[in-house]
Amino acid sequence: MKILVPVKRVIDYNIKVCIKKDGSDVDLNNTKMSINPFDEIAIEEAMRLKEAGIATEVIAMSCGTLASTDVLRTALALGADRSILVELEHNPEPLAVAKLIKVVCDKEQATLIICGKQAIDDDSNQTGQMVAALLGWSQATFASEVKIDGDSALVTREVDGGLETLKVLLPAVITTDLRLNEPRYATLPNIMKAKRKPLDTFSAADLGVDVSPRLTLLKVLEPTKRTAGVMLENVDALIGKLKTEAKVI
Amino acid sequence: MTVLVIAEHDNKVLKSSTLNCLAAAGELNAEIHLLVAGHQVSSVIEAAKIVSNVAKVLVADAEQYVFHTAENIAELVTSIASTYSHILVSATTFGKNMLPRVAALLDMSQISEIVSVESEDTFIRPIYAGNALAMIQSSDAIKFITVRATAFDAVLDSGGNAEVEMLSATADTLLSEVIGREISAGDRPELTAAAVIVSGGRGLGSEKKYYQLLEPLADKLSAALGASRAAVDAGFAPNDYQVGQTGKIVAPDLYFAIGISGAIQHLAGMQSSKVIVAINKDEDAPIFQMADYGLVGDLFDIVPELVAKL
Ligand SMILES: Cc1cc2nc3c(=O)[nH]c(=O)nc-3n(C[C@H](O)[C@H](O)[C@H](O)COP(=O)(O)OP(=O)(O)OC[C@H]3O[C@@H](n4cnc5c(N)ncnc54)[C@H](O)[C@@H]3O)c2cc1C
Numbered sequence: 010m011k012i013l014v015p016v017k018r019v020i021d022y023n024i025k026v027c028i029k030k031d032g033s034d035v036d037l038n039n040t041k042m043s044i045n046p047f048d049e050i051a052i053e054e055a056m057r058l059k060e061a062g063i064a065t066e067v068i069a070m071s072c073g074t075l076a077s078t079d080v081l082r083t084a085l086a087l088g089a090d091r092s093i094l095v096e097l098e099h100n101p102e103p104l105a106v107a108k109l110i111k112v113v114c115d116k117e118q119a120t121l122i123i124c125g126k127q128a129i130d131d132d133s134n135q136t137g138q139m140v141a142a143l144l145g146w147s148q149a150t151f152a153s154e155v156k157i158d159g160d161s162a163l164v165t166r167e168v169d170g171g172l173e174t175l176k177v178l179l180p181a182v183i184t185t186d187l188r189l190n191e192p193r194y195a196t197l198p199n200i201m202k203a204k205r206k207p208l209d210t211f212s213a214a215d216l217g218v219d220v221s222p223r224l225t226l227l228k229v230l231e232p233t234k235r236t237a238g239v240m241l242e243n244v245d246a247l248i249g250k251l252k253t254e255a256k257v258i
Numbered sequence: 259m260t261v262l263v264i265a266e267h268d269n270k271v272l273k274s275s276t277l278n279c280l281a282a283a284g285e286l287n288a289e290i291h292l293l294v295a296g297h298q299v300s301s302v303i304e305a306a307k308i309v310s311n312v313a314k315v316l317v318a319d320a321e322q323y324v325f326h327t328a329e330n331i332a333e334l335v336t337s338i339a340s341t342y343s344h345i346l347v348s349a350t351t352f353g354k355n356m357l358p359r360v361a362a363l364l365d366m367s368q369i370s371e372i373v374s375v376e377s378e379d380t381f382i383r384p385i386y387a388g389n390a391l392a393m394i395q396s397s398d399a400i401k402f403i404t405v406r407a408t409a410f411d412a413v414l415d416s417g418g419n420a421e422v423e424m425l426s427a428t429a430d431t432l433l434s435e436v437i438g439r440e441i442s443a444g445d446r447p448e449l450t451a452a453a454v455i456v457s458g459g460r461g462l463g464s465e466k467k468y469y470q471l472l473e474p475l476a477d478k479l480s481a482a483l484g485a486s487r488a489a490v491d492a493g494f495a496p497n498d499y500q501v502g503q504t505g506k507i508v509a510p511d512l513y514f515a516i517g518i519s520g521a522i523q524h525l526a527g528m529q530s531s532k533v534i535v536a537i538n539k540d541e542d543a544p545i546f547q548m549a550d551y552g553l554v555g556d557l558f559d560i561v562p563e564l565v566a567k568l
Contacts, residue, residue, distance in 0.1 A: 025522055103367070131385050171496060187487065187491070224397070230391040230393065244560060
């Protein structure tokens with residue numbers, strides 16, 4: 010079984026984004042970028058399936074500018090066998106990404122796609138579900154546990170009320186939640202090895218996919234900022250404030 | 259122009275987030291239809307048809323809809339989508355799981371978690387964990403939208419008189435099956451709808467202490483319990499308690515952050531709360547940068563004292 014893992018290059022999760030002065034977009038110049046944390050979890054899960062003898066090959070792919078090569082190298086250093094970059098001028102919308110993943114998946118004949126449930130930049134939480142739709146596959150989103158059982162996968166999902174166990178027929182798309190696993194660190198020898206692993210590049214045209222946007226970003230606004238309030242001396246002062254000033258108790 | 263809202267329910271009760279979603283739909287100034295898909299949903303239909311701004315309730319009742327699996331619900335919504343200008347659902351795990359599948363089946367994009375309706379085709383949504391807001395215009399024929407419940411005041415759940423139309427069920431896709439559910443049933447208010455939330459972080463130290471300390475406070479205030487990711491990862495609290503970028507988005511009147519440092523990802527989930535109280539032993543904890551009231555000290559002293567004096 011081949012597993013395809015799409016990964017995205019995003020702002021590092023420790024960094025707070027800045028908005029451009031003219032409000033046209035966020036400013037990512039000189040910002041530390043990393044692999045989307047959920048995608049790292051996806052790679053880890055795929056590697057565990059390979060190490061358990063269930064998967065035969067793990068292929069990482071990314072859709073973005075040439076800079077996305079970094080995150081593919083990260084995926085390779087974490088153990089992926091090879092990687093595919095779909096090189097684009099801009100970050101595409103989730104629907105376009107889903108179409109690109111579908112075409113690559115068809116070419117590669119993967120049986121399982123594991124991807125992050127959301128990217129921490131646009132927080133869309135769409136791509137996995139869209140790929141499943143385009144392929145006509147089953148989907149198991151927000152996974153916190155995955156077991157492969159013959160021609161199905163048993164997936165525990167984090168849902169609003171608690172947990173749900175879903176049995177999905179393979180082939181399937183699984184999207185990862187934070188508690189699925191704790192990703193390993195890339196060791197120095199593996200980082201060196203990753204440099205020699207295959208990285209194939211395609212354009213959207215090579216894959217016959219129209220990636221033109223459907224959405225226009227009109228502007229980016231600052232959210233209303235909260236300011237620090239007051240530090241109180243003791244519990245009595247807090248109760249007083251909550252009762253008489255904030256009037257919330 | 260007609261707008262479709264997809265109801266969230268458990269086959270018995272209409273979830274309150276649906277009322278917030280209907281409020282967002284109301285801002286489009288069009289006729290609103292509410293889809294109830296499930297199995298043996300008569301009490302949901304009764305609740306749905308009296309919601310103040312619903313013109314028509316569409317009902318699809320079949321066994322394959324009972325657990326709301328994305329594959330089957332998406333088939334159903336796809337089959338009726340073409341007559342609508344907008345299709346909305348709340349940005350809960352139910353909505354997030356299902357709607358992108360429908361949008362992609364119809365070759366359309368989705369706008370996730372809107373917090374404002376600017377016009378028929380323009381919406382505002384948070385990006386980067388809520389550190390920026392994007393104003394987005396869609397050129398798609400049908401706008402697929404998930405709605406952040408806390409950004410819209412619920413419509414009245416009574417006063418309406420909608421007509422009810424039964425739909426024929428779409429075929430079971432047989433792609434997935436729910437085989438187990440562990441749904442926490444407590445008597446506490448639902449986290450996303452609670453007026454007061456008592457949230458605990460890694461500072462609580464253990465599951466035992468999390469409950470020992472926070473339950474009495476929550477009881478006194480009729481509050482819901484919440485947690486940081488670190489507290490959930492460490493097993494102090496169940497996953498559905500997590501507040502944040504990747505957990506629940508809450509906006510209560512009063513939010514207690516107890517032993518929580520205030521990471522960007524946590525703030526993303528609670529920064530719209532009306533009043534925030536932070537209790538932390540580290541006076542430099544980032545949570546104090548946005549708390550209305552801060553108490554520096556050991557939570558193991560402060561929380562019991564607070565409970566005793568309330
Ligand atoms: C992709 C991604 C998504 C994430 N999503 C979320 C999310 O949705 N929600 C979320 O919460 N986090 C999320 N996180 C994690 C986030 O970055 C932080 O790690 C997490 O919020 C920290 O939790 P905490 O504040 O409980 O723990 P810590 O940061 O360890 O803070 C514990 C605090 O307790 C205080 N403390 C300790 N002992 C005491 C005491 N006796 N008395 C008083 N105070 C005490 C300490 O001073 C400290 O400030 C996410 C991270 C990533 C990478």
